[in-house]
Amino acid sequence: MELTVALAKGRLAKFAVDLFEKCGIDVSELRGDTRKLVICDKKNEMKFVLVKPSDVPVYVYRGVADIGIAGKDTLLEEGLPLYEMLDLKCGKCKICVAGYPHQKERITSNITRVATKYPRIAKMYYDEKGEGIEIIKLNGSIELAPILDLSDVIVDIVESGTTIRENGLTVLEEVCDISARLVVNQVSLKTKAEKIQPLIGKMKKALEDM
Ligand SMILES: Nc1ncnc2c1ncn2[C@@H]1O[C@H](COP(=O)(O)OP(=O)(O)OP(=O)(O)O)[C@@H](O)[C@H]1O
Numbered sequence: 001m002e003l004t005v006a007l008a009k010g011r012l013a014k015f016a017v018d019l020f021e022k023c024g025i026d027v028s029e030l031r032g033d034t035r036k037l038v039i040c041d042k043k044n045e046m047k048f049v050l051v052k053p054s055d056v057p058v059y060v061y062r063g064v065a066d067i068g069i070a071g072k073d074t075l076l077e078e079g080l081p082l083y084e085m086l087d088l089k090c091g092k093c094k095i096c097v098a099g100y101p102h103q104k105e106r107i108t109s110n111i112t113r114v115a116t117k118y119p120r121i122a123k124m125y126y127d128e129k130g131e132g133i134e135i136i137k138l139n140g141s142i143e144l145a146p147i148l149d150l151s152d153v154i155v156d157i158v159e160s161g162t163t164i165r166e167n168g169l170t171v172l173e174e175v176c177d178i179s180a181r182l183v184v185n186q187v188s189l190k191t192k193a194e195k196i197q198p199l200i201g202k203m204k205k206a207l208e209d210m
C-alpha cells in the first residue's frame with residue numbers, strides 16, 4: 001500500500017526533508033537541486049509530490065495525496081475538511097493586523113481597507129469583531145499597500161518583524177499563531193490506517209529530538 005505525501009516547496013521544505021529522513025524514509029533526492037516534482041522511496045512505499053505551499057490542502061482534500069505538510073495559515077485560508085494530526089512546531093509566526101502607528105486617527109473612510117494574501121482569514125477576523133472591511137487581495141509584498149495608500153492596514157504573516165519595521169509599519173493586532181501541521185485525508189486515515197498511524201508515531205518521536 002503506497003502513501004502519497006504532498007510537500008510544500010519553499011520555507012517548509014528543508015524541515016520536512018529532515019523530518020522524513022529522521023523517520024528512516026529516503027528523501028535524499030530532495031536535498032539537491034532537482035526539478036523533479038515526484039520522488040519515490042520504493043522500499044518504504046512512499047511517494048512525495050512537491051507542490052506550491054498554498055496548494056497542499058487541495059491535494060490532500062482531493063485525495064491525490066494521503067497526507068501533507070502545510071502552514072496553519074494555508075489550512076485556515078482554504079478551510080477544507082482535513083484531519084490535522086500533528087503540530088510540527090516549525091515555521092512559527094503570527095498572522096497580524098499591521099499598519100502605521102496611530103492608524104485609527106488616519107482612517108478617513110468608515111470601511112477599513114485591508115490588503116492581504118489571506119482574504120478568508122481577514123474576513124473571519126473582522127466578522128467576529130463586527131467590523132465591515134473592504135478586502136484587497138494581493139499575492140506578495142503586502143507591506144507596500146499602506147505605503148501606497150492602497151489599503152489602511154494589512155493582514156499578513158509576521159515572523160521576525162523585520163519587514164513591517166523596515167517599512168515603517170507596526171503590529172496593531174494579533175490574529176493567531178501559526179506553525180506547520182501534518183494533515184491527513186479523511187478517507188485515507190481509515191483506509192490506510194495501518195500505514196499512516198505508525199508513520200505519525202515515528203514523526204512524533206523524531207520531533208522530540210529535533
Ligand atoms: N516569514 C514567513 N513568511 C511567510 N511564511 C512563513 C514565515 N515564517 C513561517 N512561514 C510559514 O511557512 C509557510 C510557507 O511559506 P513560503 O514562504 O514557503 O510559501 P508562501 O510564499 O507563503 O506560499 P505561496 O508561494 O503559495 O504564496 C507559510 O504558509 C507559513 O506557514
Ligand SMILES: O=P(O)(O)OC[C@H]1O[C@H](OP(=O)(O)OP(=O)(O)O)[C@H](O)[C@@H]1O
Pocket residue numbers: 139140141142143156157158159160161162163164
Ligand atoms: O516578520 P518577517 O520575518 O520580516 O517575515 C514576514 C514577511 O515574510 C513573508 O513574506 P515573503 O518573504 O514570503 O514574501 P512575499 O512578500 O512574497 O509574501 C510575509 O508575507 C512577510 O512579508
